[in-house]
Amino acid sequence: MFGIIIAIGVLLLLVILYTLFRIGTLVNVVKGTDKKIVSTSNKVNGALMMLFMIGGFGFMFWYSWVYFDKYTLPVASEHGELTDQLFWVTTAVTGVVFVITNVLLFYFGWKYQYKEGARGKFYPDNVKLELLWTVVPAIVLSVLVFTGLQAWSDITSKASDDAEVIEVMGYQFAWAVRYPGVKDNQLGNYDYKLIDDIKGNQFGIDITDENSYDDFTPLEMHFPKGKEVLLKIRARDVLHSVFLPYQRVKMDAVPGQPTHFKFLANKSTQDMRDEIGDPEFDYFLTCTEICGRGHFSMKLKVVVDEPEDYEKWKAEQQTWLKLNPDYLEEIPAEKRELAKIKAGIENTELEATL
Amino acid sequence: MATADIHISEETHSDGHHEHDHEHSTNFWTHYVFTTDHKMIAKQFLISGIFWALLGGILSVIFRLQLGFPEAQLGWLKPFLGDWITAEGKIDPEFYLALVTMHGTIMVFFVLTAGLSGTFSNFLIPLQIGARDMASGFMNMLSYWFFFASSVIMFTSLFIETGPASGGWVIYPPLSALPQAVNGSGLGMTLWLTSMALFIVSTLLGGINYITTVINLRTNGMSFSKLPLTIWAFFLTAIIGLLSFPVLFSAALLLIFDRSFGTSFYLSDIYINGEALPNQGGSPILFQHLFWFLGHPEVYIVLLPALGITSEIIATNSRKPIFGYKAMVGSMLFIAILSFIVWAHHMFVTGMNPFLGSVFMLLTLIIAVPSAVKVFNYLATLWKGNIRFTPGMLFSIGLVSFFISGGLTGIFLGNSAIDIQLHDTYFVVAHFHLVMGSASFFGLMAGVYHWFPKMYGRMMDAKLGYIHFWLTFVGVYLVFFPLHYIGIAGYPRRYYSFTNFDALNSFSDLNMLVSIAAILTLAAQFIFLFNFFYSIWRGRKAPANPWQSNTLEWTTPINPGHGNWPGEIPTVYRWPYDYSKPGAEEDFIPQHIPYSETPESNLDHENELIKLEGASDKAIIVDEK
Numbered sequence: 001m002f003g004i005i006i007a008i009g010v011l012l013l014l015v016i017l018y019t020l021f022r023i024g025t026l027v028n029v030v031k032g033t034d035k036k037i038v039s040t041s042n043k044v045n046g047a048l049m050m051l052f053m054i055g056g057f058g059f060m061f062w063y064s065w066v067y068f069d070k071y072t073l074p075v076a077s078e079h080g081e082l083t084d085q086l087f088w089v090t091t092a093v094t095g096v097v098f099v100i101t102n103v104l105l106f107y108f109g110w111k112y113q114y115k116e117g118a119r120g121k122f123y124p125d126n127v128k129l130e131l132l133w134t135v136v137p138a139i140v141l142s143v144l145v146f147t148g149l150q151a152w153s154d155i156t157s158k159a160s161d162d163a164e165v166i167e168v169m170g171y172q173f174a175w176a177v178r179y180p181g182v183k184d185n186q187l188g189n190y191d192y193k194l195i196d197d198i199k200g201n202q203f204g205i206d207i208t209d210e211n212s213y214d215d216f217t218p219l220e221m222h223f224p225k226g227k228e229v230l231l232k233i234r235a236r237d238v239l240h241s242v243f244l245p246y247q248r249v250k251m252d253a254v255p256g257q258p259t260h261f262k263f264l265a266n267k268s269t270q271d272m273r274d275e276i277g278d279p280e281f282d283y284f285l286t287c288t289e290i291c292g293r294g295h296f297s298m299k300l301k302v303v304v305d306e307p308e309d310y311e312k313w314k315a316e317q318q319t320w321l322k323l324n325p326d327y328l329e330e331i332p333a334e335k336r337e338l339a340k341i342k343a344g345i346e347n348t349e350l351e352a353t354l
Numbered sequence: 355m356a357t358a359d360i361h362i363s364e365e366t367h368s369d370g371h372h373e374h375d376h377e378h379s380t381n382f383w384t385h386y387v388f389t390t391d392h393k394m395i396a397k398q399f400l401i402s403g404i405f406w407a408l409l410g411g412i413l414s415v416i417f418r419l420q421l422g423f424p425e426a427q428l429g430w431l432k433p434f435l436g437d438w439i440t441a442e443g444k445i446d447p448e449f450y451l452a453l454v455t456m457h458g459t460i461m462v463f464f465v466l467t468a469g470l471s472g473t474f475s476n477f478l479i480p481l482q483i484g485a486r487d488m489a490s491g492f493m494n495m496l497s498y499w500f501f502f503a504s505s506v507i508m509f510t511s512l513f514i515e516t517g518p519a520s521g522g523w524v525i526y527p528p529l530s531a532l533p534q535a536v537n538g539s540g541l542g543m544t545l546w547l548t549s550m551a552l553f554i555v556s557t558l559l560g561g562i563n564y565i566t567t568v569i570n571l572r573t574n575g576m577s578f579s580k581l582p583l584t585i586w587a588f589f590l591t592a593i594i595g596l597l598s599f600p601v602l603f604s605a606a607l608l609l610i611f612d613r614s615f616g617t618s619f620y621l622s623d624i625y626i627n628g629e630a631l632p633n634q635g636g637s638p639i640l641f642q643h644l645f646w647f648l649g650h651p652e653v654y655i656v657l658l659p660a661l662g663i664t665s666e667i668i669a670t671n672s673r674k675p676i677f678g679y680k681a682m683v684g685s686m687l688f689i690a691i692l693s694f695i696v697w698a699h700h701m702f703v704t705g706m707n708p709f710l711g712s713v714f715m716l717l718t719l720i721i722a723v724p725s726a727v728k729v730f731n732y733l734a735t736l737w738k739g740n741i742r743f744t745p746g747m748l749f750s751i752g753l754v755s756f757f758i759s760g761g762l763t764g765i766f767l768g769n770s771a772i773d774i775q776l777h778d779t780y781f782v783v784a785h786f787h788l789v790m791g792s793a794s795f796f797g798l799m800a801g802v803y804h805w806f807p808k809m810y811g812r813m814m815d816a817k818l819g820y821i822h823f824w825l826t827f828v829g830v831y832l833v834f835f836p837l838h839y840i841g842i843a844g845y846p847r848r849y850y851s852f853t854n855f856d857a858l859n860s861f862s863d864l865n866m867l868v869s870i871a872a873i874l875t876l877a878a879q880f881i882f883l884f885n886f887f888y889s890i891w892r893g894r895k896a897p898a899n900p901w902q903s904n905t906l907e908w909t910t911p912i913n914p915g916h917g918n919w920p921g922e923i924p925t926v927y928r929w930p931y932d933y934s935k936p937g938a939e940e941d942f943i944p945q946h947i948p949y950s951e952t953p954e955s956n957l958d959h960e961n962e963l964i965k966l967e968g969a970s971d972k973a974i975i976v977d978e979k
Contacts, residue, residue, distance in 0.1 A: 130678050
């Protein structure tokens with residue numbers, strides 16, 4: 001019933017609008033204004049140009065100013081400070097151009113609106129002027145390109161040898177992380193054909209590689225403040241993309257083609273909590289490449305520790321092999337002892353579980 | 355201005371014998387359906403484009419409902435969307451992805467490529483260069499019907515049980531290759547690929563025709579240096595399309611092989627649904643390179659025609675010559691060339707070689723220079739004009755504003771260092787919706803309002819046009835400008851919901867504003883639809899040259915038949931931008947008026963040309979060689 005009343009109401013409204021439109025058209029015909037090339041609407045449109053410009057700029061500057069803290073993310077990495085700086089320099093440069101060109105556009109619209117008997121200025125070209133506005137943008141852009149290139153080559157330069165290596169793997173629909181372990185500090189090999197979710201080998205860790213024995217795979221990501229971190233990034237099903245918003249880190253995770261990103265975090269979780277005054281705050285890692293149904297829910301908690309806390313945390317982690325003792329059986333007999341030592345498995349413990 | 359080599363030829367008007375005074379005997383099928391008349395084919399593309407635009411718009415409003423009102427009960431959509439609305443009255447997350455995917459595909463290809471180029475290249479090329487029709491009317495007809503078949507298949511894919519393609523309009527594999535990764539990659543993706551293959555055939559058939567027609571069928575005197583900028587734009591667009599669409603075709607073909615025949619072009623090392631796939635050695639990044647080799651030129655395929663249309667409309671309605679005609683042509687040419695060597699700026703963070711990133715960053719920022727030149731030239735054209743705000747003119751000015759606003763954010767994204775943070779966030783969404791989506795859409799609208807009188811012999815209602823413009827203009831800015839802020843805050847694209855994110859959960863007010871603006875903007879388009887269809891039958895009869903324009907199409911009869919001009923095609927003597935020429939009686943001198951008839955306004959070098967204007971039956975041939 002309610003629906004029908006709404007439908008009738010809408011219909012009536014449309015009829016009224018149509019009638020108004022018809023009346024307007026007929027009035028125009030009677031007045032003869034429909035034959036004129038330019039009607040009074042021209043003035044209205046000219047005025048609206050200015051109104052729109054003033055209103056639009058007002059709205060933009062108001063929001064940009066008042067809500068500045070809301071739409072800007074605090075930065076927590078060294079290269080992030082650099083890219084943020086580039087961002088704001090570019091904003092300043094383009095902002096000036098944005099305002100000037102839009103002001104001219106709407107102002108000209110208003111100022112040079114049609115006047116009876118007036119003529120436009122026959123002004124087909126001016127080589128000097130055109131050269132000017134080719135060369136000036138070219139120079140400005142060169143400066144921006146140059147600074148950008150420098151930053152880019154710094155960011156993508158090779159990681160130092162003592163960088164903290166962490167493996168991140170994306171899968172539908174979560175992230176998994178693997179650390180090289182405290183004994184050898186080397187990530188073990190992997191092979192996607194060894195992946196077995198049911199048995200617990202979601203990374204496809206190759207247990208014939210001794211380096212894998214002390215690797216550990218915690219449920220949240222930790223990295224130290226003030227030390228270079230090298231993320232080794234991969235995916236095992238479809239494309240994903242590692243995004244650490246506060247650290248300004250983004251790199252796609254590609255099945256079959258591992259990628260990497262090195263950075264240096266300069267604010268710990270506690271630092272950030274203090275900075276924004278939110279004791280509950282946590283960093284996180286999320287996905288920015290469409291990957292299916294759960295794309296929006298791929299969130300991993302990230303903790304940035306002070307270096308000593310980080311070492312402590314690492315030492316407390318149980319190795320993957322220890323948590324998945326089934327795989328100990330598959331290790332060749334001559335390496336099993338080594339594996340137990342590196343994985344931190346006591347013989348008694350093992351017997352207890354068997 | 356013109357440096358072309360002009361000589362007098364004995365050759366008489368080659369089309370002189372071709373009398374078109376009488377209409378061909380036609381019936382409904384040959385006139386409206388399987389027509390070879392470029393004007394009717396243009397209308398077919400336009401009406402199809404309008405249909406798709408409406409559908410694409412509605413899809414976007416559905417996902418804006420989800421983003422703006424994540425708590426809302428959408429059970430009332432169940433009669434239309436069925437199981438895509440979950441039992442709790444929410445949009446299914448996979449359907450959300452399908453919506454974004456189809457919205458993108460439809461808008462980029464079916465509206466802004468076919469609807470824009472298909473309509474105006476077809477309609478204006480023969481009319482503005484002075485030709486009876488396209489070089490091949492039959493190929494032109496095929497072009498439309500391939501597009502139609504492609505449309506039918508794409509439309510069908512919306513209704514299948516597993517849903518349409520849902521891996522984003524860029525259909526990156528492995529997601530698009532593996533039905534087990536997302537439902538839409540099953541039959542939906544197959545239909546998507548089939549549809550796109552047909553679409554590419556349509557585009558190529560059309561493009562070859564546009565190029566051939568512009569090169570071969572220009573009327574006497576219509577040298578390249580006298581071509582309206584619209585034609586330059588359509589010509590270059592067709593060339594870009596001809597060179598880039600085949601690459602998309604090959605990308606799609608390899609994807610079809612990977613999907614159906616067990617090859618591994620794009621697939622490697624995949625473990626999905628508890629199973630390790632045998633594919634090894636493929637590269638998903640290869641697909642991205644192939645895709646963006648079309649994908650980036652595609653941006654200019656949709657944008658250049660809009661810029662061409664705008665150039666024409668702004669000059670006409672400012673009553674001024676377009677400022678820097680040569681610079682306008684030059685910058686379009688430069689953009690067309692550069693558009694082929696900037697594609698990898700979409701891939702800065704895919705892990706490709708950082709050095710490659712540097713190269714593409716450099717090239718990308720170079721392309722901003724010709725774009726800037728175009729903007730300044732538009733402004734210089736408006737300066738000291740005598741501006742008539744027709745609806746077409748308003749939409750053109752709107753386009754310039756979007757082109758500025760959206761173009762400037764390209765300088766952020768083209769900078770690989772800044773792109774690290776902004777890549778795949780709402781900042782990108784804001785950027786390309788303004789510079790490519792809305793700007794091209796406004797070009798389309800400007801063109802429809804401006805050439806409607808030539809298409810249907812009637813005028814559209816101007817006041818409704820003004821209302822439509824202002825609602826849409828304000829609406830589009832309200833939709834896309836706030837997205838910049840959301841992007842700067844790091845919100846990723848293609849997220850079904852942000853409620854999972856504590857830190858990223860502070861823009862519900864802005865998202866709501868955007869969604870409301872999107873709904874109102876869509877609603878405003880119904881004003882246009884009414885105006886359009888009402889005016890086809892009931893609009894005021896159009897005068898011969900309603901905008902007092904210089905180009906050739908306005909020398910045809912009000913309702914031109916097949917063949918466009920009864921009798922001879924007019925000869926062209928001057929460039930199309932002689933507006934407000936000092937000394938001239940009127941403030942416009944059409945292209946077919948010889949200099950000998952306008953001694954009062956001729957410039958010195960133009961008086962020289964009078965001698966060449968065959969006083970006899972000799973025609974001027976402009977030799978471009």
